[in-house]
Structure formats: structure tokens, C-alpha cells
Amino acid sequence: MxxxxxxxxxxxxxxxxxxxxxxxxxxxxxxxxxxxxxxxxxxxxxxxxxxxxxxxxxxxxxxxxxxxxxxxxxxxxxxxxxxxxxxxxxxxxxxxxxxxxxxxxxxxxxxxxxxxxxxxxxxxxxxxxxxxxxxxxxxxxxxxxxxGCYPTATLIGLAPLLKNNLVHLNSIIIDGKSGVTGAGRKASMGTHYCEVNENVKAYKLGNHQHIPEMEQVIQTYTHSDATITFTPHLVPMSRGIMCTIYCDLAQSLSTKDALELYHEFYRKEYFVRIRQENQWPATKEVYSSNYCDLGIAVDERTNRITIVSVIDNVMxxxxxxxxxxxxxxxxxxxxxxxxxxxxxx
Amino acid sequence: MxxxxxxxxxxxxxxxxxxxxxxxxxxxxxxxxxxxxxxxxxxxxxxxxxxxxxxxxxxxxxxxxxxxxxxxxxxxxxxxxxxxxxxxxxxxxxxxxxxxxxxxxxxxxxxxxxxxxxxxxxxxxxxxxxxxxxxxxxxxxxxxxxxGCYPTATLIGLAPLLKNNLVHLNSIIIDGKSGVTGAGRKASMGTHYCEVNENVKAYKLGNHQHIPEMEQVIQTYTHSDATITFTPHLVPMSRGIMCTIYCDLAQSLSTKDALELYHEFYRKEYFVRIRQENQWPATKEVYSSNYCDLGIAVDERTNRITIVSVIDNVMxxxxxxxxxxxxxxxxxxxxxxxxxxxxxx
Amino acid sequence: MxxxxxxxxxxxxxxxxxxxxxxxxxxxxxxxxxxxxxxxxxxxxxxxxxxxxxxxxxxxxxxxxxxxxxxxxxxxxxxxxxxxxxxxxxxxxxxxxxxxxxxxxxxxxxxxxxxxxxxxxxxxxxxxxxxxxxxxxxxxxxxxxxxGCYPTATLIGLAPLLKNNLVHLNSIIIDGKSGVTGAGRKASMGTHYCEVNENVKAYKLGNHQHIPEMEQVIQTYTHSDATITFTPHLVPMSRGIMCTIYCDLAQSLSTKDALELYHEFYRKEYFVRIRQENQWPATKEVYSSNYCDLGIAVDERTNRITIVSVIDNVMxxxxxxxxxxxxxxxxxxxxxxxxxxxxxx
Amino acid sequence: MxxxxxxxxxxxxxxxxxxxxxxxxxxxxxxxxxxxxxxxxxxxxxxxxxxxxxxxxxxxxxxxxxxxxxxxxxxxxxxxxxxxxxxxxxxxxxxxxxxxxxxxxxxxxxxxxxxxxxxxxxxxxxxxxxxxxxxxxxxxxxxxxxxGCYPTATLIGLAPLLKNNLVHLNSIIIDGKSGVTGAGRKASMGTHYCEVNENVKAYKLGNHQHIPEMEQVIQTYTHSDATITFTPHLVPMSRGIMCTIYCDLAQSLSTKDALELYHEFYRKEYFVRIRQENQWPATKEVYSSNYCDLGIAVDERTNRITIVSVIDNVMxxxxxxxxxxxxxxxxxxxxxxxxxxxxxx
Structure with missing residues (x-):
């Protein structure tokens, strides 16, 4: 073809x-x-x-x-x-x-x-x-x-929770960290090596165009409206995105339960890999590949779940x-x- | 002396x-x-x-x-x-x-x-x-x-809100990003150049020792208990910490109001600098100095405030x-x- | 198998x-x-x-x-x-x-x-x-x-000249630049992120073990003895080696002649790629691959030839x-x- | 003033x-x-x-x-x-x-x-x-x-040898490695983070404008003409230049002799620091300062002297x-x- x-x-x-x-x-x-x-x-x-x-x-x-x-x-x-x-x-x-x-x-x-x-x-x-x-x-x-790159990492990270109505939709907060390839190849002050190197910078707080994209998919997927918070950050690397996702749990759940749920949900998905308890994926572990790697933790002190989701943003x-x-x-x-x-x- | x-x-x-x-x-x-x-x-x-x-x-x-x-x-x-x-x-x-x-x-x-x-x-x-x-x-x-380095950035970022009872204490989520100096000079696999370079990694989710430190100070400062979520990340740079802090507002507030409040609160503080609306501090902008730079945004869609706080972690x-x-x-x-x-x- | x-x-x-x-x-x-x-x-x-x-x-x-x-x-x-x-x-x-x-x-x-x-x-x-x-x-x-990694880049860079007796063997100077993977995965002060990042360092001047290796191959290949100078440097990247090779020409040669010679010599070699005149290979252009890319320049002012040779040192x-x-x-x-x-x- | x-x-x-x-x-x-x-x-x-x-x-x-x-x-x-x-x-x-x-x-x-x-x-x-x-x-x-930045590092590195007629002027080869600040703040493809990061690149071989500058100063200083080879390289860091300088010795000299000569020559110079035998300066060791640090080695196998000279190019x-x-x-x-x-x- x-x-x-x-x-x-x-x-x-x-x-x-x-x-x-x-x-x-x-x-x-x-x-x-x-x-x-x-x-x-x-x-x-x-x-x-x-x-x-x-x-x-x-x-x-x-x-x-x-x-x-x-x-x-x-x-x-x-x-x-x-x-x-x-x-x-x-x-x-x-x-x-x-x-x-x-x-x-x-x-x-x-x-x-x-x-x-x-x-x-x-x-x-x-x-x-x-x-x-x-x-x-x-x-x-x-x-x-x-x-979009951020929605891909986020939605794969959230889907098992959404499908099972386990989180309060309006509590979702996504803290994204992206490599510089996300900004494209066009030369600009914002992609100049010396402005990015040895630096972390937040950008587009509250107005990134991936917000409505994620909200739309959550709506499609759950048939409920969600208003989310998303903050993207530029980190000094070329490739890779990490989304750290925070949600208030709608019902009690242990980390082990959550991991089982994720394993079951993604059982047949070749490109989704789930880390064991207390193991966290790093962006380099998916570098140049099509994988999305996930780490999950429930914090019983706060009744909150945190999902760490990494992809190669270019892949x-x-x-x-x-x-x-x-x-x-x-x-x-x-x-x-x-x-x-x-x-x- | x-x-x-x-x-x-x-x-x-x-x-x-x-x-x-x-x-x-x-x-x-x-x-x-x-x-x-x-x-x-x-x-x-x-x-x-x-x-x-x-x-x-x-x-x-x-x-x-x-x-x-x-x-x-x-x-x-x-x-x-x-x-x-x-x-x-x-x-x-x-x-x-x-x-x-x-x-x-x-x-x-x-x-x-x-x-x-x-x-x-x-x-x-x-x-x-x-x-x-x-x-x-x-x-x-x-x-x-x-x-601690994370508490310094976080507490300076939160203090004006805490002092004025503007946020729900149990809603506080801190997403920290640190350079590698935070891990000290001792050689280890975790600080090996090739393991850190072109990589972002979350660590110690829910069990970092800076959690009780921040909770204690919030308690001292507000005379109320708080249980917070804090996730530290290692980013590929030597110096610098950014804490992105998310809180649910306890009362309605505009970004302009918030900025005024911060300016007033830190009016006499030489080492605290506050960015204008829609400007976000980057860690490099405090590199090797004793400043703590802050950016503030209220998202009226979610009734949440986000504070971006950066310091040089070694300074x-x-x-x-x-x-x-x-x-x-x-x-x-x-x-x-x-x-x-x-x-x- | x-x-x-x-x-x-x-x-x-x-x-x-x-x-x-x-x-x-x-x-x-x-x-x-x-x-x-x-x-x-x-x-x-x-x-x-x-x-x-x-x-x-x-x-x-x-x-x-x-x-x-x-x-x-x-x-x-x-x-x-x-x-x-x-x-x-x-x-x-x-x-x-x-x-x-x-x-x-x-x-x-x-x-x-x-x-x-x-x-x-x-x-x-x-x-x-x-x-x-x-x-x-x-x-x-x-x-x-x-x-060895440095000898691979160097000897592929030199072979066409050696085979045709075009350079004075004792004039060969190799300035090597290597990523940190070359030092292996073992944790040490020398591979600590903060010691390598935003830094270039020379090491083992005059006593690197790749010197006798290169001299032996030159001897095998030309049937003449050679005593060479080689200085390795550590640069802040994970993968990649560049060897910049300087030789005094034994006879007059233009850059075009040299390029033709190299193209002919490596005509059937899949893994050797030669840049056009005034184009220089960068280590990233062979990242994760088995290629060795070469750039060649004759400086008629000094009657010297410079060869830039890059490989992925891990590949x-x-x-x-x-x-x-x-x-x-x-x-x-x-x-x-x-x-x-x-x-x- | x-x-x-x-x-x-x-x-x-x-x-x-x-x-x-x-x-x-x-x-x-x-x-x-x-x-x-x-x-x-x-x-x-x-x-x-x-x-x-x-x-x-x-x-x-x-x-x-x-x-x-x-x-x-x-x-x-x-x-x-x-x-x-x-x-x-x-x-x-x-x-x-x-x-x-x-x-x-x-x-x-x-x-x-x-x-x-x-x-x-x-x-x-x-x-x-x-x-x-x-x-x-x-x-x-x-x-x-x-x-210029390269001439500063090079000429401080060479001066004691030049003053004492210890090297063959036409044998001088300078291999320069520069951080990206050297290219200025203007955005261009060549300074784009993703093009520079995890990369080493040679540029302007044989035609960099610092060549005549160095030759002029050598001429002024020694009253003899010199035709030199200089190859600049871009390395993935913001600040810092290293020049690795190779010269054929005009007379026999040990590393110890050379070090003594350098110490004597720069005895009163606050901004020039000389490493001990077998110690090599790294660019980070002069970061943000006005120092020029030197390391010297004579290789008796090749009768060549190598000088490693580092400065912060912006300082x-x-x-x-x-x-x-x-x-x-x-x-x-x-x-x-x-x-x-x-x-x-």
C-alpha cells in the first residue's frame, strides 16, 4: 500500500x-x-x-x-x-x-x-x-x-478508573511534563537550547488546548461531564512525556486492588505495561517505543489515587x-x- | 565570627x-x-x-x-x-x-x-x-x-493562602520536580548520568519524609490539621526545584485578587519575587541565587488555584x-x- | 541458533x-x-x-x-x-x-x-x-x-588514508569525545549526573588503553610503525562518540579528491556513510544505529586533513x-x- | 562612573x-x-x-x-x-x-x-x-x-610555550569544544534544544574566524608566522569552552618542567589556575567565573605537548x-x- x-x-x-x-x-x-x-x-x-x-x-x-x-x-x-x-x-x-x-x-x-x-x-x-x-x-x-500527546498518556492512565466509576470526575488534576520535541522543530526562543537546558518551566496554565480534548473523551467514555485541571511543564529532554494524575477516590480501594483492576483492564493490550507496587515508570523506559507504562498508588491517608503514566511523545x-x-x-x-x-x- | x-x-x-x-x-x-x-x-x-x-x-x-x-x-x-x-x-x-x-x-x-x-x-x-x-x-x-527543599518552595508558595484561610487544607496537592543535587554527591545507580539524563522519574510516592514536615508547618501556621498529597519527581538537571501546588479554593477569588494578596504578603521580602499574571517562573531564573519566585493562577472553571514556586534547591x-x-x-x-x-x- | x-x-x-x-x-x-x-x-x-x-x-x-x-x-x-x-x-x-x-x-x-x-x-x-x-x-x-569504541570510529576514519599511504603515520592526532555510557553502568563519582552534566572533561591523557590498540591495527594494516596521540574527553550525553582525527598529508590532495577516495573505498559498506563537502556528521545522526558517519576536510593552508568520525558507542x-x-x-x-x-x- | x-x-x-x-x-x-x-x-x-x-x-x-x-x-x-x-x-x-x-x-x-x-x-x-x-x-x-572565546582559552594555554620558543608554530592544532551560549540568543535550527541535546557536532572546519585572530596574536607575540589548525565543536551544555591544544615540541621537555614553566609564567595571574600533574580541568570548574584553568601533559612517546584550557565562554x-x-x-x-x-x- x-x-x-x-x-x-x-x-x-x-x-x-x-x-x-x-x-x-x-x-x-x-x-x-x-x-x-x-x-x-x-x-x-x-x-x-x-x-x-x-x-x-x-x-x-x-x-x-x-x-x-x-x-x-x-x-x-x-x-x-x-x-x-x-x-x-x-x-x-x-x-x-x-x-x-x-x-x-x-x-x-x-x-x-x-x-x-x-x-x-x-x-x-x-x-x-x-x-x-x-x-x-x-x-x-x-x-x-x-x-494529543498529553491526552494519550492521561486517558490510558485514567480509563480503568473511569470505566468503573471509581473517581470523582471533577477532582482530576493532571501535572504533565514534556520533552521539547513536543514544541516541534521550528526555531524559537522557547526551544533555544540555553533557555531549556538545566531548566523546568510551566506553561499555558489553565488554557492548554488539550484540556477540552481530555474533557470530551472523559464525557464520551463516562457519559458524565468533567471539568479538569491540567498544567503542562517543559523539562530539559528531547523525548518523553510523563503525566502524574491525581484523583479523589469515590470509594475505598487499596493499591493492590487498583493494580489488579489495571492488569485486568489492559490484559490484552500489548502497548500498555503496568509496574508492580512501589515501582514507578520513567520516560526513558519507553524511549523510541510505542509503549505506555503505568504506575499506580493509592494513598489511604488522603483517599486519593495517583497514576504515573509515561509515553514517548513522538511515538x-x-x-x-x-x-x-x-x-x-x-x-x-x-x-x-x-x-x-x-x-x- | x-x-x-x-x-x-x-x-x-x-x-x-x-x-x-x-x-x-x-x-x-x-x-x-x-x-x-x-x-x-x-x-x-x-x-x-x-x-x-x-x-x-x-x-x-x-x-x-x-x-x-x-x-x-x-x-x-x-x-x-x-x-x-x-x-x-x-x-x-x-x-x-x-x-x-x-x-x-x-x-x-x-x-x-x-x-x-x-x-x-x-x-x-x-x-x-x-x-x-x-x-x-x-x-x-x-x-x-x-x-527541606520541597517544603521551602511549597510553604512560601502557600503561606498567603493559609494565613487568609482561602483554601481547603485537605485539598492540597504538591507536584515537585527536583534537580539531581537533591540526592547528594554520593554515587549511586539513581544518580548515574545515563539513568537520569533524558529522563523524568517519580519516586517515593506518598511516603516522602517532607510530607510530615509540610503538614506540621501548615498545622503550626493555621492551627488546623492538614493531610496533603506530595509527589516528588527527578528531572534531568543539576540544580533547581519547582513545586506546582494545587488547592481547592474555600471562597471565590480572581487571579488578580490572588496576585494582590501575594504582593501585599511578601511586600517586604527581598528573596520572594512574584511574576505578573500569565507569567510563570522557571527554575533557571533563580539558579545559584537565594530567590523564591512565584507564579499564581486561579482557574475559575474548576475553582482551583495553582501556584508555581521555584527555588535553587542548593541555595x-x-x-x-x-x-x-x-x-x-x-x-x-x-x-x-x-x-x-x-x-x- | x-x-x-x-x-x-x-x-x-x-x-x-x-x-x-x-x-x-x-x-x-x-x-x-x-x-x-x-x-x-x-x-x-x-x-x-x-x-x-x-x-x-x-x-x-x-x-x-x-x-x-x-x-x-x-x-x-x-x-x-x-x-x-x-x-x-x-x-x-x-x-x-x-x-x-x-x-x-x-x-x-x-x-x-x-x-x-x-x-x-x-x-x-x-x-x-x-x-x-x-x-x-x-x-x-x-x-x-x-x-574498542574509539578505535572503531578512528580506524574507519583513517583506513582509506592508511591504505593509500597518504598521511605521515607519526602525525596522527585523535581527539575523542564520548558519551557517558562508555564508562559502564557502575555507579561512581565520575558518572554522577551532577559531575558530568553541563561539563566537558578530558581524561587519561596519553595513557588510554585504546592507544596501543589503534597503533597495532595501523601497524597490521600498513606494515609500518605508528606512534599516535589520543586524548579522550567525556561530554554530557549518554550515547555517541566523535573522533576528530588530524593528520599531516604525505602528498598534496584536495578535499574533493579525498571524498572520492573515501566513497570508492567504502562503496560496498552499508554501515559507513560519507557526508558531502562542508557537511559534518553529528553523533545524534547515528544514535541507536550501527552506522559510522564520516566528514572529511583538507586544509590547504596547513596541508593537513581532518576526519570527523561518529558512531553510537553502544552499537x-x-x-x-x-x-x-x-x-x-x-x-x-x-x-x-x-x-x-x-x-x- | x-x-x-x-x-x-x-x-x-x-x-x-x-x-x-x-x-x-x-x-x-x-x-x-x-x-x-x-x-x-x-x-x-x-x-x-x-x-x-x-x-x-x-x-x-x-x-x-x-x-x-x-x-x-x-x-x-x-x-x-x-x-x-x-x-x-x-x-x-x-x-x-x-x-x-x-x-x-x-x-x-x-x-x-x-x-x-x-x-x-x-x-x-x-x-x-x-x-x-x-x-x-x-x-x-x-x-x-x-x-574571542576560543582565542582566550587557546592563547592563555599557549603563551608560556610561545614566549620560550618551545613548540613548532606550524604544528599547533586546537580542538575546541563550546557550549551553546557561544551561538548567541537568536533562535535558529542550530540552537534548537532537540538538535543540540545528546549530540556533539563539528562546525566551520578550517574556516572559523578565530583562526586569523589566533594567528595574528601568535605572530605579534613571537614575531614569527604561524599557520594553525582549529576545529570547533558544539557540545550539549550552555556555558563553557574547552580547548585541547596539541603542539610538537621544539626541544625535549618533561611534564614537570612544563608545569614549572607555567607556574612561573602565571605566578602573579589571579585568573589563571594550573592543575597538578595528571589532573585535568573541567569546564564546570570555572562555571560563571573569570578563571582560565589549565592542565598540561608532555607525551614523551610522541614528543608532543597537550594543553587543556577551560574557561566560561560568557565570562x-x-x-x-x-x-x-x-x-x-x-x-x-x-x-x-x-x-x-x-x-x-
Missing amino acids: KVGIIGANGYSGAELIRILKQHPEVELSFLGSHSTSGTLITEQYPHLEGISECRLEEMNVDDILGRADLFFFATPSGVAKNHVHRFVDEEIPCIDLSGDHRLKDSRLYDKWYKYSSAPTSVLQKSTYGLPELFREDIKNATLIANP KGASGQAVQNMNIINGWNEQTGLKITPVYP | KVGIIGANGYSGAELIRILKQHPEVELSFLGSHSTSGTLITEQYPHLEGISECRLEEMNVDDILGRADLFFFATPSGVAKNHVHRFVDEEIPCIDLSGDHRLKDSRLYDKWYKYSSAPTSVLQKSTYGLPELFREDIKNATLIANP KGASGQAVQNMNIINGWNEQTGLKITPVYP | KVGIIGANGYSGAELIRILKQHPEVELSFLGSHSTSGTLITEQYPHLEGISECRLEEMNVDDILGRADLFFFATPSGVAKNHVHRFVDEEIPCIDLSGDHRLKDSRLYDKWYKYSSAPTSVLQKSTYGLPELFREDIKNATLIANP KGASGQAVQNMNIINGWNEQTGLKITPVYP | KVGIIGANGYSGAELIRILKQHPEVELSFLGSHSTSGTLITEQYPHLEGISECRLEEMNVDDILGRADLFFFATPSGVAKNHVHRFVDEEIPCIDLSGDHRLKDSRLYDKWYKYSSAPTSVLQKSTYGLPELFREDIKNATLIANP KGASGQAVQNMNIINGWNEQTGLKITPVYP
Whole structure:
């Protein structure tokens, strides 16, 4: 099958190339990039020398519709919304790694993204591509809204509790810590080495666009409204996200009970791994892989549960999950091309 | 005035030397170290060449009582408790940077530190050395329990809210992020470069010894009990602590109101700086200095307040605060030797 | 084929597991570790959960001879020399990642390693496992001395010049920069995060044990003696080695000529990649892969050539090259299990 | 005395503010910045809150000539050359931290900087501000060309050998390793955290503009021509430069002899520290200070001497040295405001 990447010059694009070059079912037939069109991908990413000789091309929808059987949009938020409808009209499967098709209520785009949404009809057709929670929906989807990095770590961390009504929904507090790849490859003061190195910084308190995304999924999943607190932080590393999630328990539960519940819930999930009691996952333990690792603790003093959830934001938080979705859509083994051992240390 | 450092070979010890060599009122008369006694301090810390030519000496209480007019204990927790009573008996002022004299209830040492406490009579004599909260007590103290790094950042972040009964005490959640100096200079797998670099890790969930310390101070300060949640994380940097503090508001409050309250509360505090609305402090902005920088946000959606508090854990979280306490005890200007501009970047 | 790893608990051991679990021709049948025997590999390396369920075992030669058809020694230098002869006697192929079988002259071990060598007869049987230079010898070898990390980068960088007698052998100066994995997983002051982070340090000037190794290979390869200068440096990163190599040219040569020569020399080598004129490889561009990337510049002002050579020290500098050697010994495609795209960024 | 900083918004500018706010003889009377004029310095650098309340101003020469008694140009190369002559005409002392006034031969600017030089008459009036080598000239200077970071580390490392004709001048090879502050605060792909972190990269091989600067000083100092090799590398840290310098000895010399020579040569130099035999300076050991630390080794096998020289590039390599020059010009104690203990770790 031929696949194309639109926005191939960013970090998610490069990661898609890394995965797809080892994927037995697909062939890369199109790499699109507005800013670097005409150059070889190896001019942008010398590490791909000998691996991909593709040339980046200008993205003109009319020209590219026939170039692939499935497209990944690895563009910054605000781009895909203008183009995806054309692919949808032609029933060409698209997986949008940006935020443009995740929210169902178009007014939320005005509020949280500060721009107008994709056409409402397209929003309605999109399927939220978190396989561990919505696999059945994904199987029949044409347009996948690939989840945000923080929501992926958070929702996998929360799902067993949500499904069993074990926590007070309005008590959920998520403290996120992200590596710098989350900010994309574009040069800015905020990603300058000397501003990030030996530094931890909080940002977008109370107004990060992943808040409505998480609230929507919690609503879909529990059929109850939730208003959550989420604080993202930038930490001095390239890859990796940790979400430390705090919830008030709605009923008494021991750590052992909680661990059993999680093990049962994720029994068949290859990409979810659960640490033993008093063991905590570290972001490096999933580095370059598609795993989501979880650690769980109930504090009986406070009747609160804390979940520590880690992913590689470029993989399970973006490109790896996108390929997982592609596998599901096509009826392939979900792990195809994704059985990548974390690189450690 | 002659001052001595016991445990001069650790990071807090070296930082005390950095500060005290520029302090106009004191002279370093004794550097004690059990593990490296007999060596020059420059053999342990070549960066001190030309700055201090002292030799590290074995610490034998009988021999050293007369060697200084004030002693800093920069030893790991579990050491000072065995020696400080001798100094107290002689009315020689001591500032203990370890946790050994912070908790008033000796049973808490068995539970949280896993060892028996200092003599109860000595615990009762100690004063908790957080000047911004307890300056008057410190003025007359002989034995100072220098606060822990996480409690320093947290309690300065919380005090204006506590003083005004603005938050539900049992709702307090503290998500801490620390650089690796917090673990001391001793080599271990947990401080190995390759295990920490490009990694974030949670540790000691629900059982960190700073929990009872913070609860005790909140109790002292508000005369109400509090049971808090605290999760520390190790982030890949050497210095710096950020505490992100979440509380449910007990009454309605805007961010502007909160900022005004903080400005008023800390109006006379040189070492506390408050960011404007929507500005968040980063740990690097206090690097190598004695500042505690705060950012405040009220989220009206959730009726929760979030405080971001940063310090340099080796300075305001340890040695800088210890010198601040020394200045107060001696009636010197509190800023003496501590007007150090953060090194940036 | 069954393979065993002795010293599986170190970084090279863990990397061998990462590679071999994806290798279609082998099965891991034995993981030996003296210090952690009895534990699961996942207790030492949680990132391997779901990937390897092996238990580490005590290494007793009598017991393990029959446990595998080929053994990797991923032990620190000074261990393999005491055991390898037993395997050699039984004609069981061994690949020694340590330095114990690299030098042919046993007296060099006394001088540079400060311990006595493996039995001379065993030294004589060993083959230096640098495939790009000695592939034919490796094909028939039973005991492989896997090259050191610095020598791998250096010798691949130098070979085209050496083969064509283009440089003065005594003018060779190698400035090496290594990540911290090169120091192994053992905790020490020298690998403590805070001592390495935001720091560059030179070490072992003029007495690093890779000096005689490089001189021996140059001698073997050119049939002339060479006395070289080599200075290793520790840089704040986990993986990666760069060797910047300076040589006086023995005859006039342009950068273009040199590049052509290198392209021709390495035309068939999958794992060697050569940058275009004025492009310089960075260590991250080979991260987690088996590539050696080269950049070449002739400075006509000084009549000197500079070669910049980078590898991932844990892969091409250790475990990747060891697997490459295993592939050659067994007549498999040399790239089997090693077509790993660098992880970037 | 009133001093002004032109280009106050860059890293050297911010570092000048850090130093000068503690300097007893001066008052900051002007902060100029083209790109951020009109903003408070604390908007650009929140770490300066409570330390400097200055507002950045547009730089218009006519307006600012009277604003200070001495000016620092902390602008990128290519700016000062257009303005300094105005100050020179008015005999207002200037210290130019950029490269614009370092080379005496104006043609070298076309070749190495790729732009035309400052007026030749101004170049002739400038004095190379390396106090350890040219203190007497500096005393009477009005226009100081503050040395480059690599040349500072290199020339202090070489001077004792040069002065005593101990090395072959054409054999000098300098392998430089720099932190990222050397690239300035401007955002670019090359300073993006993810491109620098966990990475070492060589750049500008054979064509770095510090080559003619070093050659000129060697010529001035020895009255002989030298053609040198210099390769700079970017390493993943914010501050610090190490130059590893290799020279062929012109006569036999032991390491002990060399160390004695260096100790004698730098006997009176407060800012130069020399490590004992077999001890090597690390960049962190001079972090945030004005020291230059040296390690020396003679390799009798190769008859070569290696010098390891480290500085903090923002301090001794830029702003610290600039203040040192200001002190000399004004006849103040050279160490005024610069007795800053390195921050470690």
C-alpha cells in the first residue's frame, strides 16, 4: 500500500519515516513539505542517508490525491483543517496527527485554539484514534483524529478508573511534563537550547488546548461531564512525556486492588505495561517505543489515587499511534512495524 | 565570627563555602568530613582552588566544640541527631541542614525517616528556619532546623493562602520536580548520568519524609490539621526545584485578587519575587541565587488555584537559607552575602 | 541458533538483548551476571518488560558451556581473559566486547591495562573484529576481539588514508569525545549526573588503553610503525562518540579528491556513510544505529586533513558491531538485525 | 562612573549586567537594544527582577554619546564596526566584545568574516584585550578589542610555550569544544534544544574566524608566522569552552618542567589556575567565573605537548574579560567585581 506524509519535515514526519521504512505492508510514495519542498529529505535529516532518498514536494491537494492510498497529516495545528475535507470527499483515509479534528464541538476551536474549526461535517466524521479505548470505532474509520500527546498518556492512565466509576470526575488534576520535541522543530526562543537546558518551566496554565480534548473523551467514555485541571511543564529532554494524575477516590480501594483492576483492564493490550507496587515508570523506559507504562498508588491517608503514566511523545504520543491506527484501519496486526524495543539508556 | 561546617564534602557544604567566602562577617575556621578527612578541600572540589586552602578534618565533637562560634551541619539525615545535643548543651548555635531537627513529634521519625529521632528535649528546642514565615522565632534561636527543599518552595508558595484561610487544607496537592543535587554527591545507580539524563522519574510516592514536615508547618501556621498529597519527581538537571501546588479554593477569588494578596504578603521580602499574571517562573531564573519566585493562577472553571514556586534547591533550599538564618540569629542584615544575581543562562 | 550473553547486566549487555530480540536467526538462551544473578532482567531494566522474561544466572563456566552455540562477553575488561580459553578449547565461538583479546603482544597488557594478559596462545587465536577492514579474517574466526569504541570510529576514519599511504603515520592526532555510557553502568563519582552534566572533561591523557590498540591495527594494516596521540574527553550525553582525527598529508590532495577516495573505498559498506563537502556528521545522526558517519576536510593552508568520525558507542562501538561479527561468522547477511534507523531527535 | 551596554539583550549583555550590578565603581546608565527597545530588561530576562529595573533603549549614536563614560559593545559581529569610530572620535572608551576590531589587516575581514572591516584607522587604534598577555598596552587603550572565546582559552594555554620558543608554530592544532551560549540568543535550527541535546557536532572546519585572530596574536607575540589548525565543536551544555591544544615540541621537555614553566609564567595571574600533574580541568570548574584553568601533559612517546584550557565562554571568554579590561583602563584593581567563585555543581 502506498502512503503519503504531509508535513514530512517536522519531527513527527521524520518519525513516521523511521517507522514506515521498517513496515512490511507499506511503501512511502509521497513526502510533502511546504517550507522545504524541492530538497531531499536527507538534506533536512542527514540521519536518513541510505534509508530514504525521497525528495520533499510542494503540497497541492489536486496533485497529490492520487499519490497515495492513505495520508498522514503531520502538520502543525491549523493546517489540516483546510485540506482534509478534500480527501474525505474522495474517501481517501487520512490520519491527522494535529489537533484539527479531535474536538466535536466546533466552538471549542474558537475558544481553545483561537481559530475557526474544520467544517463541522468533517469534524463529525472523524474518529478519535486512541486504540486502547476506541478500537472498534477505529476499525471502520476513514478520518482519524490522532490523539494529543498529553491526552494519550492521561486517558490510558485514567480509563480503568473511569470505566468503573471509581473517581470523582471533577477532582482530576493532571501535572504533565514534556520533552521539547513536543514544541516541534521550528526555531524559537522557547526551544533555544540555553533557555531549556538545566531548566523546568510551566506553561499555558489553565488554557492548554488539550484540556477540552481530555474533557470530551472523559464525557464520551463516562457519559458524565468533567471539568479538569491540567498544567503542562517543559523539562530539559528531547523525548518523553510523563503525566502524574491525581484523583479523589469515590470509594475505598487499596493499591493492590487498583493494580489488579489495571492488569485486568489492559490484559490484552500489548502497548500498555503496568509496574508492580512501589515501582514507578520513567520516560526513558519507553524511549523510541510505542509503549505506555503505568504506575499506580493509592494513598489511604488522603483517599486519593495517583497514576504515573509515561509515553514517548513522538511515538505513542504521535507517529507510533498514527501507525497503530493505520494498522487497525487496514485490518493488519496492530503491532506491525511497532514492536520496537525502547532504546536504553 | 568563626564558623564551622560539618559535612563540608557534600554539595551543601561546598555551596556554604561559596557563600561564606564572600560573607563580610565570618571566617571559615573548621571544615569537617568523615569520609575525606585529611585531604584538601580543593582535592574534592578543584573549582575552589585559589579560593579556599582549607583541609578537611575528622569530626570529633570534643575536639571541635571550641573551633567555631557557630556550626552548620551539612550532613545527610541521620547524623546530626547524634551530635547536636552536645553543641546545644554548650549553647553553641547550630544550623542543621538535614531533617533531623525539623519534626516536633519524635514518633514521626520512626514512621517517615525509619530511624529514631534526636533526643526529644533537643527537638523541642529547635526552631524551624523559614525566615519568611518564622522570622521572629529565629531571632532568638540557638538551634535552627533548616527547612527541606520541597517544603521551602511549597510553604512560601502557600503561606498567603493559609494565613487568609482561602483554601481547603485537605485539598492540597504538591507536584515537585527536583534537580539531581537533591540526592547528594554520593554515587549511586539513581544518580548515574545515563539513568537520569533524558529522563523524568517519580519516586517515593506518598511516603516522602517532607510530607510530615509540610503538614506540621501548615498545622503550626493555621492551627488546623492538614493531610496533603506530595509527589516528588527527578528531572534531568543539576540544580533547581519547582513545586506546582494545587488547592481547592474555600471562597471565590480572581487571579488578580490572588496576585494582590501575594504582593501585599511578601511586600517586604527581598528573596520572594512574584511574576505578573500569565507569567510563570522557571527554575533557571533563580539558579545559584537565594530567590523564591512565584507564579499564581486561579482557574475559575474548576475553582482551583495553582501556584508555581521555584527555588535553587542548593541555595534557598539549603545553604543559602542556612546563611540567611545565620544572619538573622546574629542580628546582621538578612541579605548579607546573599545578594547573588542568578546565573543565566 | 542459541546465543548467550555473559555480563548481561551492563549497558552493552542490555543493548545486545535489544538487538538480538529482533534478530531472526538467534534465540537468547543464557544471560549471565555475577552481581545480579537470580533476578529477572526486567528488575534491572524495566524497559525490557514484555520483551524479555529471562532470569540472570550465575556464570559458572562448567555449567554454561552447553547452554549456547555462541557467547558474547559483555563484561568489563579483566574478566573475559580468565574464562575465554575454556570456550576456545571446546571450539565454541566467542565474541569478546572487552579489551582482553585485542592486543597481540601480552606485555602491552601489563603496561596499558595494568594487569596480566589472557594466555598468549589465546591472544594469538583472536581476530580483531572490525568488519570493514578485516572481513575475510573474521569469516573463519572462532574468537573475536570486538574493537574498542574509539578505535572503531578512528580506524574507519583513517583506513582509506592508511591504505593509500597518504598521511605521515607519526602525525596522527585523535581527539575523542564520548558519551557517558562508555564508562559502564557502575555507579561512581565520575558518572554522577551532577559531575558530568553541563561539563566537558578530558581524561587519561596519553595513557588510554585504546592507544596501543589503534597503533597495532595501523601497524597490521600498513606494515609500518605508528606512534599516535589520543586524548579522550567525556561530554554530557549518554550515547555517541566523535573522533576528530588530524593528520599531516604525505602528498598534496584536495578535499574533493579525498571524498572520492573515501566513497570508492567504502562503496560496498552499508554501515559507513560519507557526508558531502562542508557537511559534518553529528553523533545524534547515528544514535541507536550501527552506522559510522564520516566528514572529511583538507586544509590547504596547513596541508593537513581532518576526519570527523561518529558512531553510537553502544552499537557500532560495542554491541552492534558484535552482532555484525556474529553475522559474518555464521555466513548470514551482515546486516541481519542491524538495519536500525537512527532515532532522531 | 557611568557605563553603557550596547546590545544588552544578548547573553553577553545580560552577563555584563550581572557583573556590573555588583561592581562598586560603576553605575549602569544605558542599555541599548535594537530589537527589544522600549521593553524592560526584566521582560527579556525575568531573572533580573529586583536587580535591574532598566528599560532597553534604541541605539542612536548621537543621542547616546553623552549617556555614559564608557561603552561595552555586546553586539553580534558586524555591528560595532559601523559605530565605534564615532566614540573613538570623541575619545569615549569602548570595549568591543565582537570580532570587529580584533584583526589589524582589514583584508582578513573580507576573507574570514565575509564583510568589509571597520575603518582601517580605527582598527589600528584598537588594542587586543587579553590582560594576561598585553596588560601594559591595555592600560593606555581607549578602544579595546575584547578577544574571542576560543582565542582566550587557546592563547592563555599557549603563551608560556610561545614566549620560550618551545613548540613548532606550524604544528599547533586546537580542538575546541563550546557550549551553546557561544551561538548567541537568536533562535535558529542550530540552537534548537532537540538538535543540540545528546549530540556533539563539528562546525566551520578550517574556516572559523578565530583562526586569523589566533594567528595574528601568535605572530605579534613571537614575531614569527604561524599557520594553525582549529576545529570547533558544539557540545550539549550552555556555558563553557574547552580547548585541547596539541603542539610538537621544539626541544625535549618533561611534564614537570612544563608545569614549572607555567607556574612561573602565571605566578602573579589571579585568573589563571594550573592543575597538578595528571589532573585535568573541567569546564564546570570555572562555571560563571573569570578563571582560565589549565592542565598540561608532555607525551614523551610522541614528543608532543597537550594543553587543556577551560574557561566560561560568557565570562572570561566575553563579559568577564571585558570588565577586567575596564578595570585596567581605569586603574582599578583588576579583580574588582570579578572575584566570583565558580558555581559547582
